[in-house]
Amino acid sequence: MYLRRDLIQPRVYQEVIYAKCKDKNSLIVLPTGLGKTLIAMMIADYRLSKYGGKVLMLAPTKPLALQHRESFVRLFNLPPEKINVLTGELPPEQRAKIWERSIIITATPQTTENDLLVGRISLEDVVLLVFDEAHRAVGNYAYVYIAKEYMQQAKHPLILGLTASPGNDEEKIRQVLKNLYIEHVEVRTESSPDVRPYVQGIRFEWIKVELPGIYKEVRKLLREMLKDTLKPLAEAGLVDSYSPDIPKKDVLKAGQIINAEVAKGNYEIGKLMLHQAKAMKLHHAIELLETQGLTALRAYLKRLYEERQTKSNKELMSDPRMKKAVSLLIQARDLGLDHPKMDKLKELIKEQLEKKPNSKIIVFTNYRDTAKKIVKELVDMGIKVSRFVGQASRENDRGMSQKKQKEILDLFSQGIFNVLVATSVGEEGLDVPEVDLVVFYEPVPSAIRSIQRRGRTGRHKPGRVVILMAKGTRDEAYYWSSRHKEKQMIAVLKKVSEMIKKEKQASLLGFVKPKKEEEKEEITAEEEKEQRKAEVSKEEVYGKLPVRPIFVKKPKGIVIYVDSRELKSQVPKYLKELGAHIEVKTLDVGDYIVSEDVAVERKSANDFIQSIIDGRLFDQVKRLTEAYARPVIIIEGQLYGIRNVHPNAIRGALAAVTIDWGVPILFSTDAKETAQFIYLIAKREQEERKKEVAVRSEKKALTLADRQRLIVEGLPYVSATLAKRLLRHFGSVERVFTAKENELMEVEGIGEKIAREIRRVITAPYLEEE
Incomplete structure (x- = not known):
């Protein structure tokens, strides 16, 4: 027993939740302040007592991770040096040492994710993994990757998710449960029978409050302007109505539609972007007025006035109604309203x-x-x-x-x-x-x-x-919206929880045959043979169970150097899943180095367009071509319709990179496809072409060995790898150049044709080209 029971008095509902969650992956939904962390500690105590090993508790921020560490130090009978916090502030080597000596670790997810990616830590001995604020386990958040790695690596895995509020979106809740491999959900509210006695009212x-007259006047002017700017959008079918009460998300969606249409060459609709931009700004102005006050609105309008280089700002601030609104705001300020x-x-x-x-x-x-x-x-x-x-x-x-x-x-x-x-x-x-x-x-x-x-x-x-x-005002609408969503959240949670139970029962019943049925059956050896043929494979069976064991594949030996800044993207995770060995470095040139000749620059569609705007693109391409023989650029995501840049400008940049600089461009839909491209390129270079991985800088001082290799690489059909082999075999550049054909053919990778061509280039008289 590690938990100091003399210092705690678990409540009845905490004991019940503990008993139900100590042996299966669970999500605990419990309002703030009702002791989720204590339940996690009780389960940590049970798991450490049963299996030994380590407990890892993840929290979204450093203060929260520190707070959890303090709680464990106070309530666990362990030396303080065995309970540690790991955050990005600690150097990587120090984190690895702390991990080794710790029994309980509290950490931030991004730090843990990075350490896992580069193989700095292993989750093999972690007997409990706690995800605090578990509702974050969606999309690309680090929790998702860590949970997956944990289920692959751990000998005795158990996941515990903690949250006060997972939201009211059924699809999102399902994603959280799936991403954290949850089998069981425990939900309590302040009104739950076993919680109510412990909750003070x-x-x-x-x-x-009633808005003053000046507020109402300003609001009326802004709503009139919003109505007028929404009208062209409504007439084009981009929004359902031009009522000033239209939700902001509808106006935002209209902008996305306009961008997508412009990308297809429908430039006429692009004229509506001005109205959409004005509508968004007016919508925000009205919200500030209604919910925050005149001070907040004045500050916002001042920013719009100072940024009049944009057409939408210029038109808004020159509208007579806006001028009148600003005059009323100044009047209100003078009155102290x-x-x-x-x-x-x-x-x-x-x-x-x-x-x-x-x-x-x-x-x-x-x-x-x-x-x-x-x-x-x-x-x-x-x-x-x-x-x-x-x-x-x-x-x-x-x-x-x-x-x-x-x-x-x-x-x-x-x-x-x-x-x-x-x-x-x-x-x-x-x-x-x-x-x-x-x-x-x-x-x-x-x-x-x-x-x-x-x-x-x-x-x-x-x-x-x-x-x-x-x-x-919007205040009232927001209040009733949150109340409705909260009730909906409880209903959805209960529904999803019941469905998980039913799915689990159904999946197990499909594979567990009642004992009586087995006793009744008598089959011949031939029938048994046929039955075995018809049986699904072990992996297929496990695939249908509630928590699927991951079958770890042996790494294929593909090494990829990754720029440290790329750890923020999902690509390194997918590369690791594909079997690549990741080496993280701060690279001068390129984002991914896959061989001595090939470097890959990954650009999100947004970054590619921004690099055109700020002029970085061609400088980056120049540096790539100077450092690597065959650089590649991968553009990730939808390139057209996301920024107010004319499609022809984008096409011109693509053409220049490809034709003028000779750098091929690949397009991927997402990080997963980007990783697949990089992995396949690395596989071709390293396995098929036997190339080594070499990190190069655009400007480097060449050593004597570098210069010798470069001279030999100048020979026909001689790559960097082959140059190394030649120099190792003959010992000097001179001996390479004086070697006969039969001597050259003693080197791996050189046949009769290459040997003959090398000798021809070395011995043929030099003739000036006319």
């Missing part, structure tokens, strides 16, 4: 702090600008407050490092300040202390985010959640 209040939600928020916080001076309050908002404004207003009131935002930096707004985030959460826990104003970074996973009041500055149209936000209160004592809404 959360009191919900939604406070509606802002969104009525701001006054209501200040009132709520003041009231809470008067009632309980040491209260902890979190205010959630979607926008950084709004968070900054709220902090300023509360500071002016003399309230101790701090902003909590993500790592990315924006114009005039520095992001917050993970170290700084942790520091702020610690100060908030200690009560150094009362109010935390957080963007979406405060919603997921981080151990935000329990609070007395949670305020949604605006509702969110997402079940996941809504559940995460309100999970910050009501854990051990009654909590209060207040949702601010502006009447008759």
Whole structure:
């Protein structure tokens, strides 16, 4: 037993979930604050006691991984040096050593994925793999690859997924379950009978505010402009109506259709792109006005005004209605007007702090600008407050490092300040202390985010959640959308969970024959022989079982050098699956080196177009041709219709690369096809042509051996590999050049024809070409 039972008191529902999930791949869906991590620790204790080995717990961010490590150190009877965190901040060699000596590892998925790709770590001895925030296990997220590798490598695999909210999309939930090889789902909500006794009541209040007259005037002007710019799109059949209440995703989709049509040569429809761009900007402006306030809208319109080089911005800002709207905004600023939600928020916080001076309050908002404004207003009131935002930096707004985030959460826990104003970074996973009041500055149209936000209160004592809404605006629509999606999520989860059980039972019944039936049957030796012929192969049988064992193939010995920056793409993963041995390096030229002659530059369609715009393309091609004899470019994805670049400009660039530079271009639909191309090229070079893999730089100081090889490579039919063989055999360039035909033929790869041609070139008199 590793878990210190004297320090914990598992609740009934935690014990029940533990018992059901300790021996099968499971997804646990449990609201924030109800102890998912403790269940994971109980299962970790059981697995380590039964099998030994290691436990790996993955979390999306470094602070969350550190937090899990602290929990394991506190509750597990293991030396602290056996419980470690692995993140990208540690050098690769150090990570490998830490992995070897650890029993429990908490890590970020991207770091683990990279270490797996290059073979730095093995999951063979991992007896439990925990995926925190498991709803992320879709698409190209690292969780998907790690789960697959784990099921291939582990001797005693067990996967545990943890999430408070996997969303309401049935297809997405199915993908999560499939990607994590889930056999069993445990779902609990605050109202589940075994959870309810432990959940203190959360009191919900939604406070509606009335928009002032100036707001309504500005809103009316912007809606009129949106209606007018949507009309041509509706007449062309690109959107269903020109109502200003049309969803933003419909306008976005119209842009994709226009781009695709232009790519096909339908340039007439391209004129509608201007209307689509204006519609998107007006849609965003109205949303800012309704949900955030005049300050946020003024800042946005200021940016549009400063970027008038784009035609859509120029037309919008020169519209008389926009000029009138801007005039009203200036008037509102002079009057000191802002969104009525701001006054209501200040009132709520003041009231809470008067009632309980040491209260902890979190205010959630979607926008950084709004968070900054709220902090300023509360500071002016003399309230101790701090902003909590993500790592990315924006114009005039520095992001917050993970170290700084942790520091702020610690100060908030200690009560150094009362109010935390957080963007979406405060919603997921981080151990935000329990609070007395949670305020949604605006509702969110997402079940996941809504559940995460309100999970910050009501854990051990009654909590209060207040949702601010502006009447008759998107605020109300977003609120009801999130409520509907949340109910839908529970229904979908239960449905999918039942289907998994039925599928599992059906698949097992198909292969397990009742004992009584077996006893009744008596078959002859001949019948048994025929029956065996008809039986499906072992792999086919396992393919139908709930969790399919992976049959590991022996690597084929294909070596591919991969640029370290390419680890962000999916291509290295697919190459590894195909059997290639990956060597990760920082390459000066090319993304994938498959032989001494061939380097592959992979470009996403978007990057290829951007390299045309910024002029990088031909410089990159030049460097490729200088370093490698036969470079190849692979363009991945749909090339036309994704950017506002004329198709003829793209075709011209393709023609120049192919004809002027002589570099072949291959097209792939996705990362998987790109990997297949690279692998097949490497296979031809290394297995059929016996070429070595050599990393070259565009400008390198040649050694004496390099220069000797280059001289010999100048002979007819002599490759770099053959040049090495000749020099090894004869010992010097001079001996190669003086060797007779029969001596040359002693070298592997040189027959009579090549030997004769080499001697002809060396001995023939030089004649000046006229």
